Amino acid sequence: xxxxxxxxxxxxxxxxxxxxxxxxxxxxxxxxxxxxxxxxxxxxxxxxxxxxxxxxxxxxxxxxxxxxxxxxxxxxxxxxxxxxxxxxxxxxxxxxxxxxxxxxxxxxxxxxxxxxxxxxxxxxxxxxxxxxxxxxxxxxxxxxxxxxxxxxxxxxxxxxxxxxxxxxxxxxxxxxxxxxxxxxxxxxxxxxxxxxxxxxxxxxxxxxxxxxxxxxxxxxxxxx
Amino acid sequence: xxxxxxxxxxxxxxxxxxxxxxxxxxxxxxxxxxxxxxxxxxxxxxxxxxxxxxxxxxxxxxxxxxxxxxxxxxxxxxxxxxxxxxxxxxxxxxxxxxxxxxxxxxxxxxxxxxxxxxxxxxxxxxxxxxxxxxxxxxxxxxxxxxxxxxxxxxxxxxxxxxxxxxxxxxxxxxxxxxxxxxxxxxxxxxxxxxxxxxxxxxxxxxxxxxxxx
Numbered sequence: 001x002x003x004x005x006x007x008x009x010x011x012x013x014x015x016x017x018x019x020x021x022x023x024x025x026x027x028x029x030x031x032x033x034x035x036x037x038x039x040x041x042x043x044x045x046x047x048x049x050x051x052x053x054x055x056x057x058x059x060x061x062x063x064x065x066x067x068x069x070x071x072x073x074x075x076x077x078x079x080x081x082x083x084x085x086x087x088x089x090x091x092x093x094x095x096x097x098x099x100x101x102x103x104x105x106x107x108x109x110x111x112x113x114x115x116x117x118x119x120x121x122x123x124x125x126x127x128x129x130x131x132x133x134x135x136x137x138x139x140x141x142x143x144x145x146x147x148x149x150x151x152x153x154x155x156x157x158x159x160x161x162x163x164x165x166x167x168x169x170x171x172x173x174x175x176x177x178x179x180x181x182x183x184x185x186x187x188x189x190x191x192x193x194x195x196x197x198x199x200x201x202x203x204x205x206x207x208x209x210x211x212x213x214x215x216x217x218x219x220x221x222x223x224x
Numbered sequence: 225x226x227x228x229x230x231x232x233x234x235x236x237x238x239x240x241x242x243x244x245x246x247x248x249x250x251x252x253x254x255x256x257x258x259x260x261x262x263x264x265x266x267x268x269x270x271x272x273x274x275x276x277x278x279x280x281x282x283x284x285x286x287x288x289x290x291x292x293x294x295x296x297x298x299x300x301x302x303x304x305x306x307x308x309x310x311x312x313x314x315x316x317x318x319x320x321x322x323x324x325x326x327x328x329x330x331x332x333x334x335x336x337x338x339x340x341x342x343x344x345x346x347x348x349x350x351x352x353x354x355x356x357x358x359x360x361x362x363x364x365x366x367x368x369x370x371x372x373x374x375x376x377x378x379x380x381x382x383x384x385x386x387x388x389x390x391x392x393x394x395x396x397x398x399x400x401x402x403x404x405x406x407x408x409x410x411x412x413x414x415x416x417x418x419x420x421x422x423x424x425x426x427x428x429x430x431x432x433x434x435x436x437x
Contacts, residue, residue, distance in 0.1 A: 007256030160380025209262030
């Protein structure tokens with residue numbers, strides 16, 4: 001259960017390493033430089049002033065490639081005069097039909113839902129985060145942003161598709177579809193977005209949870 | 225001031241795991257609430273060792289049927305045959321196909337077993353209060369976190385092979401029951417890595433230094 005009372009913030013320049021709890025002061029960083037924990041070597045923060053302007057164009061490219069990747073055929077096969085092809089959805093659908101519902105759900109989540117959320121969250125934060133006072137929901141998106149990153153497995157799927165392609169090519173002629181090329185580029189775009197998006201810049205400006213709570217308390221007192 | 229006193233927990237401070245804001249919880253409280261992002265804050269992840277151990281044991285149990293049961297059933301006009309993960313690797317092994325076999329061997333056999341062993345090792349050393357090789361152990365933890373997702377490769381291979389090879393009555397491929405257990409191993413080990421708190425690796429050495437002062 002989350003306690004009702006908010007903790008007291010300490011010096012904003014002090015942080016504790018999340019991997020070893022060492023208390024330290026973040027130095028002023030040159031653009032592109034990063035600060036690492038002196039004890040365990042974890043990267044604590046990175047200045048993205050030099051690359052953050054790239055985030056939005058990268059996101060727009062990623063969103064359109066994602067649309068191609070999930071809607072167009074991934075792999076086609078042609079054998080003894082018959083042809084067939086499958087999309088990402090088709091893969092999950094076949095698993096479901098074969099009675100592996102749990103795996104189908106996992107594939108759908110890691111290959112379709114999580115990447116979509118990852119792109120959508122960062123896109124929304126990029127737009128809303130530009131305002132002087134970012135809206136409250138930006139805080140919620142930021143909180144769940146890490147989760148979408150962990151479970152979005154586009155690059156793993158790509159490797160899996162390549163292995164499947166070579167495996168099947170021994171049995172039949174395999175035709176790589178447009179989705180495969182889109183996925184190949186999307187992997188690099190997602191990596192670039194991750195390194196250019198700066199969550200710290202938004203955390204620095206977002207309205208604090210505490211402020212909202214205090215504000216509604218004042219309103220409640222005023223109503224009666 | 226000694227090194228040990230520089231630990232946030234020793235000073236009664238908590239770092240928010242979501243936004244990294246450093247805060248002081250209410251007097252006597254072990255949990256707090258981040259005033260910036262609203263997440264729950266702790267000194268250490270709650271019941272980290274118990275949760276991680278439970279998930280690792282569950283993953284180790286699922287790992288057995290994942291390797292013994294077939295992940296793919298191939299039906300051809302002349303009959304049907306089943307392949308486990310290891311048989312799949314052996315089948316791929318050919319003068320031209322061996323790099324592929326190596327990829328599958330790594331992703332499906334080495335990574336899951338290495339993850340279970342590495343997390344087990346981290347759990348045992350933390351439980352014993354080991355002070356040695358903390359730097360290496362935290363690096364091991366980061367590797368486990370980083371490579372864990374790659375064992376999903378075999379799930380995707382089976383997914384797309386089964387989706388594509390549906391040339392009834394000539395030949396069709398269906399996912400086998402082993403795939404469910406294999407996917408469970410991947411998810412369970414990823415959750416286990418997430419619930420492990422690497423700060424526990426450093427706690428014994430910090431306490432020792434504090435005692436020395």
